[in-house]
Amino acid sequence: MIRNPKDLKRYTAQERANHWVVGISFILLAISGLAFFHPAFWPMTQLFGGGVWARILHPFLGVLMALSFLSIFFRFRSLNVMTPTDREWLSRAKEMVDGNDHDMPEQGKYNGGQKMMFWALALCMLLLMVSGVLLWRAYFGFPVELVRFGAVIHAATAAVMIALIMVHIYAAIWVKGTVRAMWYGTVTRAWAKQHHRAWYRQVTGK
Amino acid sequence: MTNHWVDIKNADLVLVMGGNAAEAHPCGFKWVIEAKKDRKAKLVVVDPRFTRSAAVSDYYAPIRSGSDIAFLGGVINYLLTNDKIHHDYVKAYTNASFLIDEGYKFEDGFFSGYNPEKRSYAKDTWKYQTDKDGYAKVDPTLQDPRCAFQLMKQHYSRYTPELVSKVTGTPKDAFLKVCEHIAETAAPNKTMTICYALGWTQHSVGSQNIRTMAMIQLLLGNMGMAGGGINALRGHANVQGITDMCLYSEVLPGYLAAPTDADKNWAEFVDKRTPKTLRPNQMNYGQNFSKWATSLMKAWYGAAATDKNDYAYDWLPKKDAAYDVLAIFERMHQGKMNGFLCQGFNPLASVSNKKKVGDAMAKLKYLVVIDPLATDTSEFWKPHGEFNEADPAKIQTEVFRLPANLFAEESGSFTNSGRVIQWHWKAADGPGESKGDIEIMAGLFLKLKEMYAKDGGKLPEPILNLTWPHRIAAKPSPEELLMEISGKALGEVLDPKDKTKVLAKPGEQLAGFAQLRDDGSTACGNWIYGGCWSQAGNLTARRDNSDPSGLGQTLNWGYAWPANRRILYNRASCDVSGKPWDPKRAVIKWSGTAWGGNDVPDMRPDAAPDENVMPFIMTAEGVARLFAPALAEGPFPEHYEPFETPLDRNPFHPNNPKAVSNPAARVYKGDMEVFGKAKDFPYVATTYRLVEHFHFWTKHARINAVLQPEQFVEIGEELAKEKGIANGDKVKVRSNRGFIKAVAVVTKRIKALDVDGKKVHTVGIPLHWGFKGVAKPGYITNTLTPFVGDANSQTPEFKAFLVNIEKA
């Protein structure tokens, strides 16, 4: 990869760091959570020093993720307000998935899909946090009916969220030139012009 | 128990009254459940509280604490008016037909011979009419107005269901329902067993409570029968053994009446205690008194007791006054006692009126506590916050604590409620410096003996001459002691029927008390235990539970006194001709030549039925007594109110203020004054035990403390509402002697009762807490109880007194 001084700044260092705190805690949460969810994933508890450590750490990681996501949420909330263009983009998302993105409406910093992801993740975070507290027996004691409800919500939300993140990661891999935005904070002008033309115009003034 | 634990399973009806067997005797209670499961027996519970026993009962009736004689007298009246008695039995085996002295009468609450100043009776009219031979006159038709049966009928005719209900608070229909259950067992092949305990004994009319039930069992023909009898459920595992071995100074071991100052010499002592036979042909087994007493003296003084010195009679202490527990503490309280040896006893917690007991001990010079535990008594002088507000600066008593072993830390014997003596083996060494009680007593004795030998003294002989034939003088073995108790031959013991036959050679263990002699040729430490360690060895250690009859007699398990007999009076389980009343539960029968069967016959083995030897061989009459002159307050039990009564009168004698409470009970000066009155203390209180604890021991044990950690009192929902007390609140319970604080358990199981036109509430007070131990510290319950006892045994009235209650 060639670094070009004319590359466009997409994320500040703080934003990137924030993202990776969320990302790392999510990964740890996902693998420990999956271990509690299904025996097939149980060996992953070894990564934490065994099942007991996984059980101890999981909720604290959850708190960390929730707080750091909250920071992300406030950073990017305003950038993720849905617009009519986003809706049009979304209605033609199939073309995008098929690889025919040249006719897609001009997008700002985030396209409709990314905004949907943002709001979906925010909702998942909320549900996981609330239901997670219900399950945290070391410190809380809720009525068992509520705990059972919490367990179902937690598991279901977590599954959805893992799927969303898989899509999130895949999208970053699939759309070449994206990942570097979260590594160094910059993207090429070509990348910006192709995928987020409105944002490109906005930052370059062209 | 006249019967035994396992025998409860043979009953058709189990009556639990004056006790709470499920609570206090859960292991024995198994046989009640067996009776229910296998015999379809019914369980009826009569109690002020709906108890754990009531929880598994078929019928429960409430009763006001302290009104049992009214209830049971009512049952007698019911049985007589409805003709629900076992006629043949009553006629043949009781003194129903005996004619009573013309001078005997009962009027306005007093029997004839009452002396109000002395608070006691002259019993000269309480006797049979006798013929020229000295035998009692009888009327076999039971029609003579002076026969015991008619007098009894007349006496209890006043106990109508209406009056019973009015006095006891038991609803009339509930009372009648219990009567119906009981009356069913008048059939010759039906039996009722009665399981009672301290709920009857711990009243100022305790002995008479039990006697009333004995009369009922006689009227129903249930004595001597399998599944019948009068069954006292004893508290400690070995309290039966303790009483057998003379816990009280009123008696010598084996219930031999102790000598008094009035008995000038051995002959006089023996003669006064040897009953004259009152009916022809009767065994009157008590006439063997001299053999038992002589053998006892030989066991104690060995060669030093001879016919020349009246068998050392002069060395025996002579009773000059009462020495029951209340009398002891009264004397101590008066400052008339210097020292007190307190062995296996926690009187500060166990005796009524804790303040008086504490004050009494503060007047001692020294107190020796021999106990495995650091008892409350041993720290009576020490402040324990609100639970024991003592001031050590004002107490000069020197306290010695001698740590003793627990039962599991030494071998020995237990005698259970069913009179079965069972050997037990040491399981572990005692901790620290603890020693066995025998070793401690031996040490004290040897030291005293040494001091008497060295320094002399006023009367050294009783100590110096005591026989001490133990291999290790400082540590006699339990085996040696049981052998001594059981009895051995000192000279040759000959067969009285055939003087050429030697029954026992010198040094041999005797086969039983029948071999005891009054010529000094035998020694026996307790005649009723005679034969428990025979030439065959330690019979109490037998563990063969084979039970060929299926009645649970297990004659080869341990050894039951007397003579390994499991059911007392078992001759009465047969009709006059010797056939069992109930062939399916035959205890013994007459084979044509001898008595035998599933028990050791309580009868001379060759006494043919036509010899008319009656079954109650320990009475001079040979029959059981419906009319019994022995007790202090009258030949027929009469209802008297507890000394603290919620009523201002005895409804049976509303116009005699002197007959409110037991007229023959002893009340000490100062104690009468601290009896509470109903206007200040309107609620009936009763104390009791809980299954989770054993007396004041198990508050020292973690598991028991976990199971029942904190002191509480129980009250009914109605009283709680009146007093604004919620479940779990701390309450203060006051009597005229002090107060305790405890958690309130508000329950449906205690109901207010309608008594004599008043609503009477009961406050239930468990007693297991104190200031020593691992359970939550609590008040000594006996802070509240009155210092008065039964007129015969002086057992304190722990079960019925007055309190007030308020939110703490």
Place this chain on the structure above:
Amino acid sequence: MALQSLDIARRSATTTPPPAVRETTEVAKLIDVSTCIGCKACQAACMEWNDIRDEVGTNSGVYDNPADLTAKSWTVMRYAEVEEKGRLEWLIRKDGCMHCADPGCLKACPAPGAIIQYANGIVDFHQENCIGCGYCITGCPFNIPRISKEDSKAYKCSLCSDRVAVGQAPACAKVCPTGAIQFGSKEQMKDYADKRIGDLKSRGYDKAGLYDPQGVGGTHVMYVLHHADRPELYKGLPNDPGISPLVSLWKGFAKPLANVALAAVALGSLFHYVTKGPNEVSKELEDELEKEDAQ
């Protein structure tokens, strides 16, 4: 530690069959409430055999002590005063693990081998495998397991599996003075219960019956109740207990579904990439920008 003399029927968080070649008799403990006097000997025996000692608590206005099951009290007596047909009854029930045939705790447990169901029916917690998550509590329809504050492990009645493994009855059954706790094969216990129910019916308890709730596949601790039609009278014994549908959903259907869904997303992404290829920045745009830069 698995007990070698007892075969395992089910093991928590394990998808393959456990060793199970031996023929084992199904056992059961029968608690005959109608002959129980509430003496708590069972509680004492449980403490002694299992070497557990709970705290010395307080009295809260009832006989129940300890007030509830804890990690150190695996069985407690529960006392209920009820008035039936104007007659007071003191219903006393020994509470503790029911050893369900279909145990909700085992179903919910995420830790392999932390909960074992032996072939004889005993459901046992193996604390060395327990991670302390408390899912067993969430799964249990009877509110039995408790997590220790000291070691964060779950505890409950083991039906004295160590005693049963060597042919002994559980400690509570051994000490019960009235025989209210019986132990034997489940068949024997049902026969015994029939007799007791007959006796109770003859004494006027028309609704006497056996509590062996089928909602959890039957239990290996059963009750004889005087009022089998209303088990809730006995301090809240559940009327028709079963594993909560939420727990079944969570630890049943949801497990494969979520796995399949996640696998589908992963594979879908992979095949999308393989079939559609990467979304690269177009050559034209790059050229265009290069051209701009050159100007």
